[in-house]
Amino acid sequence: MTTAVTESRTGGGGESTAVAARARQVVKAYGSGETEVVALDRVDVEIARGAFTAIMGPSGSGKSTLMHCLAGLDAVTSGQIWVGDTEITSLKDKKLTRLRRDKIGFIFQAFNLLPTLNALENITLPMDIAGVRPDREWLDRVVSTVGLSGRLKHRPSELSGGQQQRVAVARALASRPEIIFGDEPTGNLDSRAGAEVLGFLRRSVDELGQTIVMVTHDPVAAAYADRVLYLADGRLVDEMWRPTAESVLDRMKAFDTFGRVS
């Protein structure tokens, strides 16, 4: 069995390498004493820049917790996280908020669009709030990559679920973040709309050089990724490169048959 554990090449100093985010010996515990739950148990992982990474594992294995820690949405109990060159685990609130705003994009299962704004206004809202002028050329490219060119004046209620999620994808891409995190981004979509959104995520990696990390339960969704990380009991227990839906499903079945690996 291979391992997803990799040593930091930079000794933690960080440099503009092929690594977009990195966790080193990350522990996340909820509660204390008898009620303590160790959601992440000394996780070491590097997320490759310009690649699409899927995180899989049984319910409760720590997928969302790992994503939230990597994205600076949740504080770690111990260990360190870097986003690009910045070690985020030692940042104070204000700097962390700014780093999330400037360097990280999010796509959630619920599309989280504002109903009173049209598609374009939703896409540029985070930049408007931050007082950043959108780069028109980039925005046009993003909008056409996700196939929204004819829909920019529509409000969310005038768009299908798949189109709404494409707006959310464009919103995440618009500010050219260092990394985009998706938590079951196609969980609310039927398989056709889901495939469309996953296809656009794939294109944003291939054509725009974006880095994407996605939590999913779905082997078909994971097959769009370049690499799949498997969590069990808060530990990274395996990884797979160039996955197919069949190979991911087989690996999941193997976990079910042989029990947990640690």
Ligand SMILES: Nc1ncnc2c1ncn2[C@@H]1O[C@H](COP(=O)(O)OP(=O)(O)OP(=O)(O)O)[C@@H](O)[C@H]1O
């Ligand atoms: N806020 C919290 N307080 C206490 N325990 C928590 C909290 N959040 C998560 N946990 C626990 O941490 C563990 C990992 O949870 P997490 O949500 O990361 O798992 P997951 O793999 O994303 O699960 P699912 O696939 O069901 O979404 C679980 O045992 C969960 O009960």
